[in-house]
Amino acid sequence: xxxxxxxxxxxxxxxxxxxxxxxxxxxxxxxxxxxxxxxxxxxxxxxxxxxxxxxxxxxxxxxxxxxxxxxxxxxxxxxxxxxxxxxxxxxxxxxxxxxxxxxxxxxxxxxxxxxxxxxxxxxxxxxxxxxx
Amino acid sequence: xxxxxxxxxxxxxxxxxxxxxxxxxxxxxxxxxxxxxxxxxxxxxxxxxxxxxxxxxxxxxxxxxxxxxxxxxxxxxxxxxxxxxxxxxxxxxxxxxxxxxxxxxxxxxxxxxxxxxxxxxxxxxxxxxxxxxxxxxxxxxxxxxxxxxxxxxxxxxxxxxxxxxxxxxxxxxxxxxxxxxxxxxxxxxxxxxxxxxxxxxxxxxxxxxxxxxxxxxxxxxxxxxxxxxxxxxxxxxxxxxxxxxxxxxxxxxxxxxxxxxxxxxxxxxxxxxxxxxxxxxxxxxxxxxxxxxxxxxxxxxxxxxxxxxxxxxxxxxxxxxxxxxxxxxxxxxxxxxxxxxxxxxxxxxxxxxxxxxxxxxxxxxxxxxxxxxxxxxxxxxxxxxxxxxxxxxxxxxxxxxxxxxxxxxxxxxxxxxxxxxxxxxxxxxxxxxxxxxxxxxxxxxxxxxxxxxxxxx
Numbered sequence: 001x002x003x004x005x006x007x008x009x010x011x012x013x014x015x016x017x018x019x020x021x022x023x024x025x026x027x028x029x030x031x032x033x034x035x036x037x038x039x040x041x042x043x044x045x046x047x048x049x050x051x052x053x054x055x056x057x058x059x060x061x062x063x064x065x066x067x068x069x070x071x072x073x074x075x076x077x078x079x080x081x082x083x084x085x086x087x088x089x090x091x092x093x094x095x096x097x098x099x100x101x102x103x104x105x106x107x108x109x110x111x112x113x114x115x116x117x118x119x120x121x122x123x124x125x126x127x128x129x130x131x132x
Numbered sequence: 133x134x135x136x137x138x139x140x141x142x143x144x145x146x147x148x149x150x151x152x153x154x155x156x157x158x159x160x161x162x163x164x165x166x167x168x169x170x171x172x173x174x175x176x177x178x179x180x181x182x183x184x185x186x187x188x189x190x191x192x193x194x195x196x197x198x199x200x201x202x203x204x205x206x207x208x209x210x211x212x213x214x215x216x217x218x219x220x221x222x223x224x225x226x227x228x229x230x231x232x233x234x235x236x237x238x239x240x241x242x243x244x245x246x247x248x249x250x251x252x253x254x255x256x257x258x259x260x261x262x263x264x265x266x267x268x269x270x271x272x273x274x275x276x277x278x279x280x281x282x283x284x285x286x287x288x289x290x291x292x293x294x295x296x297x298x299x300x301x302x303x304x305x306x307x308x309x310x311x312x313x314x315x316x317x318x319x320x321x322x323x324x325x326x327x328x329x330x331x332x333x334x335x336x337x338x339x340x341x342x343x344x345x346x347x348x349x350x351x352x353x354x355x356x357x358x359x360x361x362x363x364x365x366x367x368x369x370x371x372x373x374x375x376x377x378x379x380x381x382x383x384x385x386x387x388x389x390x391x392x393x394x395x396x397x398x399x400x401x402x403x404x405x406x407x408x409x410x411x412x413x414x415x416x417x418x419x420x421x422x423x424x425x426x427x428x429x430x431x432x433x434x435x436x437x438x439x440x441x442x443x444x445x446x447x448x449x450x451x452x453x454x455x456x457x458x459x460x461x462x463x464x465x466x467x468x469x470x471x472x473x474x475x476x477x478x479x480x481x482x483x484x485x486x487x488x489x490x491x492x493x494x495x496x497x498x499x500x501x502x503x504x505x506x507x508x509x510x511x512x513x514x515x516x517x518x519x520x521x522x523x524x525x526x527x528x529x530x531x532x533x534x535x536x537x538x539x540x541x542x543x544x545x546x547x548x549x550x551x552x553x554x555x556x557x558x559x560x561x562x563x564x565x566x567x568x569x570x571x572x573x574x575x576x577x578x579x580x581x582x583x584x585x586x587x588x589x
Contacts, residue, residue, distance in 0.1 A: 003248065006358065006366065013354075013367045016153055017374025023161040024379070026386060026470040026495065029477030033379060034222050035159045035169050037346050039152050040229050040353045040372045042176055044199075045183045046236045046360050051198070052189025059239055060191060064198040066235040071202025073229035078173040079210035080221060081159075085166040087215075087484040 031084045038077025044070035141186040144178055145364035151175025152368050156375055179364055181289040215485050215569065216442040219475040220274045223342045226349050227267025233352040234260030234319060240359045241315050247307050248523040252358035254303040257315060260352040261322025262329065263345045266279045267288065269330040270345070273338050274474060280335030292328045295321050329395065332531060336516060339475040340384050344391065347376025384406045388522070388532035414553070418569040423510075423545055424585030427453075430507035432463040434499065436536055437483065438511020439473050440549060446576030447486035450512055453583045460586070465492050467499040467509075467536050469517035496534055503540040511538065512574045519560045528558055547578045 001009075024032055047070045051063035136144070151171050158168015180199075184192070206225075213221050237256035244250050272278035299321040305314040333341050354369025356362075367492055384391050435454060441447060454464045466488060472479035483493065494502075503509065510516055521528040522535045538544055544567055551563070562568055571578050 001361070001363065006363075009363060009366060010354070010370050012372045013370035015369040017156070018378055020156045020371075021160055021354070021375040021378050024382075025162070026382075027468075027477055027480040027493075028159065028162060028165060029379065029383060029470070030218060030475050031158045031165055031169075031477070033343055033346060033475070034218070034225075034370045035155060035172060036350070036375055036379070037222055037226050037229070038169075038409060039155065039172055039176075040233075040346075040350045041178055041225070042148075042152075042368045043229055043236060043353045043356060044176075045179050046231055046353075046362060046365055047226060048180070048183050048195055048357050048514075049187070049360055049362070050236050050239045051191055051195050052166060052187070054191065054239070060194070061464075062235055063239055064191075064194060064395075066232040066239075067195055067198035068202040068205070069228040069235070071199050072206040073225045073232065074176055075203045076210045077225050077324035078176065078208030079207055080164065080174075080213065080218070080225075081169045083168055083211065084215075084218070084481050087481060088165065102333045105358055110573055124513050130566075 002046075031081055034077060034081040034084065038074060038081055041070055041072075041074025041077050044074050046070075134401060135184065135188065136185045138140055138186075141182060142363065144182040147525075148175040148179035148182070149367040149371075150365055151178065152371055156371065188363075214445075215482050216445075216473075217274075218478065218481065219342060220271050223267045223270040223274065226342065226346050227264045227271070228353055230260040230263025230267065230345070230349040232260075233263065233349065233356050234322070236356050237352075237359055238312075238319065241306070241310060241312060241358075244310065244359065249359055250307045250310060253315070254306050254318065254354045256359060257318055257350045257357040258299055258303065258322045258325075259348050259355070261319050262326040263348040263352060264343065265323040265326025266330040266345045266348075266468070267326075269327055270338050270342050271469045273330075273333075273335060278331075280338070283331040283336045288328065288332065292325070295324045295328060299325060325380075332396075333394060336471075336530065337387070337389065339471065339478075340380060340387065340389070340391070340394050342475070343376060343380040343383055344395075347373050347380060350376050356360070362553075383471070383476045386476060386534065388530075388534055413564055415563055416566075416569045418545065418571050420571065420581035421585045422569070423571055423582050426508050426543065426545065427457055427462065427510065427582070428586050428589045429459055430462055432506050434465055434467050434494075434503065434506050434509045434538070434541070435455060436467050436469070436509060436514050436518060436538060437472060438469075438512065438514020438517060439478075439480055440547075441575045442473055442479070442482045442513070444513065444575035444577070446512065446574075446579050447482050447488075449576050449579040449583060451483070451486040451488045453579055453586065454488070456583060456586050460589075465494050465499070467494050467496070467538075469496055469514070469536055470534075472514060473519055490521075496536060500537050500552055503537050506541040507543065509538040509541040510545045511544060512579065513547065513549075515548075515560055516558065518562060519558065520562055521558060521560070524561075530558060538562070539565065542567065546570045547575050548572060549574060 014088035019115035051067055054063050134382050152175050155168045155172025158164040234257045237253045241253050244253055273280050302314045302318040329339055350369045350372030354373055357366030457464045468479050470476055516530055517535050518538045520539050522530045522533045
């Protein structure tokens, strides 16, 4: 692609980037930052290309390091964003909502449910498989 | 293995780029956010599969092994991280992405003859290195391994100037000669610039810096797209760079700060230094039973949750307290400051985790006019976001930040661990106000005792 075509793509992408996030609610700032963070993990594609063309062992070693780092960014970013957003869509939860639990449970029981909530959350999470 | 034609490769990359745009779009609204993220992940999958079939690549088993290693590191960490530590994790993921971009650029230098492409190599290396080192410092500050106060040493602006000058010189030499040696010098100077950029930033402003470095990494990835002649990297990186810039501006204005003020404010002198000294001025302390009586017989209660609540893992207990009060006919809402927690929007994530109903969350602009008719404000582990200094003392580092005006309520109860100042390191006059009482202790513990006392009323 020629320089002018590249510039065209960049300018249009800048405007799209400005436009899509301009009206986001402050409630979603953390997941949005995390999701945008995951997207730049696509540098993985660049790292794979460089590693795939490497013949010198040093170059290959550094390129593979870049592949590992980029994968952490890409896969980790999508998984953690999904985990956050899962909490926002609270209705699919297995744990009882606080509203009903509070009528029966005392103060000490609240600590127990908090702990269970953490360990129970790992099970679903399709994004991990998809990104791989 | 038959390869995809360049046309098919380009079309699949286009599909991935559209997925990323839809992902960002989806993430902007609560209803579509989760689907948006899944679309983004699907786009990434399409792109990664495409690259394996787009050109004849060597070392494929090693590359797949490296991807497996990266996933094996990332998935357990992403699944298990405490929601309170989310900002650190986002910063960490951002840093490694920047580092990966810088490494890709270093390795591509030997294949780059065109000076424009070499310029893109220089840009990617420098910005990627700044992002990597800067993110490492933000992680350290958020974990409080590094002091959250602005770190400065005499002559720091001069050192920064020298580093930037050195970076420009080595950058020009790399463009002219393509020398690998100078590119390594550039990398080191980029790392130094990242450290020097973030060390002087005060704790309260760190989340904004994470967002800014996120945009930086996006730009580095975009430049790497020029280096590799890969349009997808160019589009995806530019999208993140642009949206990250807007997000940074929005967040900075929610804190009443300019981005340059955040980065360079500490250089202007003492004001952002703050204090970690424990104040010895008198305050009125209270007991859980007294607080329970105040809350239980009130008409209207506003709860202001802050980072201290999250640290104590008290979000579930506070949700229960709200339910118990509502059962007594008390009107209870949560007032969420845009930067409550340690990252904009962080508190919403934490309360969503505790199943607090969406309808009882109030944003700053909604809730501020209602404080005058509120009987009691219960401030749980928050400090800076209710500090009247943001309105009244122009010398304060948080001056200009919009605050929750709890000072207008009839009574204010603070649940605090100690008299230590908040994350920004500034004293809060409101603690010494005659209408304020304090209940000292771990937030979750205090809440449980107040909850028990409310139920016994």
